[in-house]
Amino acid sequence: MTDAAAVADHGAVYEPTAKDIRMVIAASSAGTIFEWYDFFIYGTLAAIIGKAFFPSDNATLEVLLVWAGFAVGFGFRPLGAVLFGFLGDRLGRKYTFLVTVTLMGIATAGVGMIPSAATIGIAAPIIVILLRILQGLALGGEYGGAAVYVAEHSPPERRGFYTSFIQASVVGGFVLSLIVVLSCKAAMPADVWESWGWRVPFLLSLLLLAISLWMRLKLSESPVFQAMKEEGEIAKNPLKESFTYPGNPKRIFVALFGIAAGLTVIWYTAMFSGLAFLKGPMKVDDTAAEVIVGLAAALGMGFFIWAGKLSDRIGRKKPIVWGYAVTLVVLFPLFWMMGAVANPALKEAAAKAPVVVTGGQCSYNPFEQKQQATACGRTIAELTKLGVPYKVQPSGNGFDSVKIHIGGREVASEDPALLKPALEAMGYSFDKQVPGVGSLAVILLALLGLSALSGFTYGPVAALLAEMFPPHVRYSSLSIPYHIGTGYFGGFLPFIASLIAAVTGNAYAGLWYTWGVVLVAFLVAAFMLKEPVPGEWDKRAADA
Structure with a gap:
């Protein structure tokens, strides 16, 4: 690779060869795919x-506990961002994200090795949560490292296009997770999959870790970081300086x-709520739902790259704002479209x-571990478990009575x-369904619409964020x-949307959370x- 030390300062023009940039993008994107696969x-x-790991007599509580565990990993990402951001700005971009991908791979494989709650009791969910915390810490350092690394290797006029591959790689991790799950399910009997085969996708993370390390060890340090290091401009306390550098607090707020919350x-x-919506209240066959969502995600990766490239021509802001505006208009109709044909x-x-x-x-208390306290609550719990929409009319008599x-x-x-x-006698069916070809096409179209909106709001983001902040505290x-x-x-x-749907009895009600955040x-x-x-x-540094 071109010697980064040859760059005189971070205001100089860095012109990587085509081979250089392909290697930078390939190694960074592959690591991002593998790390998000793990997550x-x-x-x-x-x-x-x-x-x-979270067995419960309350089916709704079981789902909420799983999504709570999912959320815990995300909750620790900011701490990982602080920790690894500090290391990335102090020690370098390359070695910091080598550490993050290693931590992620080991933590993910660990989930596949934990005995079930039936074997070791409460220790099982506790260990799962601890490993999710490690995953969250690792992911908190991964994205920033990969995004900054590619951005600092990219010429300004192509930065949106080059960094869009990092954004698409996040989707690639989700697609890879679906491909591996579907392949494992197809390769083994159903009883084997249910008993222990589901652990294989977690254990495969060790192989992905080895590949990622091999690729990333071939990379050189970022030329911008090398230049700052040579000039003695490394931040002494990146965390403090991130919030004290002139104009940075406002940039962080924005x-x-x-940016981050909306996209x-x-x-x-588009992905998790779409998958849960099809597999849950719409009663679509699990494999069929996974295939259609995975296909939509794979095809939708093109929108991320297109939006990133477009941002090099029209600016970073326009695709993002346009994507938000259209989302506010079409979010509910796209889900209604899926609901109309899925079942x-x-x-x-x-x-x-x-x-x-x-x-x-x-x-009705969705967090009740055992039986609901009232007859009405028990009825609502059963309807929620079945995924049947309902309306509640309080009787006002104050007694523990219920009529349906x-x-x-x-x-x-x-x-x-x-x-x-009683519901089946009135025409309700709770058997899993495989929609017809026409219906699958409509579902795919709706999911692609959501993927396009995601691509427009996500594709330009790595370039935008890298360009918003000064190099010495950029990570x-x-x-x-x-x-x-x-x-x-x-x-x-997923947790909040599932909770809203459970409490209201409306499968679409959780979308209001998304709509409000996007607004x-x-x-x-x-x-x-x-x-x-x-x-x-770069120009400011050169002028200085």
Whole structure:
């Protein structure tokens, strides 16, 4: 690779060869794919993980506990951003993200080795949570390292295009997780998969770790970091300087609320909420749902690269703001489109025979470990478990009583177990369905629409964030708002959306969380985000 030390200062023009830039992009993207594979495999196998490590008599609570564990990993990403951002700005970009990918690979393989809760009891979920924390710490350093590394190797006029491969690689990690899961399921009997075969995708992370390390060890340090090191401009305390450098607090605020929060909820809604929506309330066959979502994600990667390249021509801000605006308009219609064709019989039954629950003390606690305290609560718990939409009409009599009407007809209500046959008698079907070819095409089109919106809001982001912050604190300044936004607004999305849907009895209600976050991001980005000038920090350094 071209000797980075030959760069006189970070204001000098760095012209990597085509071979150089291909290697930089390939190694950085591959590591990003593998690291996000490690992180996403947990969400892809959420149902099995719930049974193995978070078993509960309350099916809804089991799902919420799994997504809470998913969120814990995201919750520790900002701490990882602080820790590894500090190391990246002090010690270098290359070796910092070598450490992050190693930590991620070991933690992921560890999840595949933990005995189930049936074997070691409460220790199982505790160990899972600890390993998720390690994954979160590792991921907090990975994205910033890869994004900064590629950005600092890229000429300003092509930075959006080159860094868009890092953004697409995040999606690639999700696609790879689905491919591995589907391949493993196809290669082994169903009983083997359910008992221990699901552990194989976690253990494969050790192989991916070896490949990633081999590729990344071939890389040289970032030329910008090398130049700063030679000139003695390395930040003494990157964390402190990130918040005290003139103008940086405002830039961090905009990066957090106007960029990271908005783009991440769109992407997680498109992929994880889309997958959970199809497999859950729509009762689509698990494999069929995984294939269609994986295909949409794979095809949608092109939008990330296209948007990144477009941002080199029209600026970073416009694709992001446009993507937010369109999302606010089409988010609900795209999910309604999927719901209309994913399981038409179920939709027709819900329309012809709506469920109305009337009762006193009609409270439902989705976190209840055992049985709900009231008859009305037990009824709602069963409807939530079945994925049936319902409306509640309080009776006002204050007694622990409940009446259930399905299509205007009162049914036996004292025993929740009688609900399922009563619903089936009114046309509801709870068998998993494989939609027809036409319906699958409509679902794919809707998911591609969501992927396109994700691509427009996500594709230019690595270049934008790298250009927003000064080089000597760039790793920290970029990573902290990005991982707070993606860690908390995005990481908690599946949990919050599932909770809202469970409490309201409306499979679409969780989308309001996404809509609200995107609205805030749109307003912040539209009115507060200043279009960065590619190479601006380089020019400032040269002038200084």
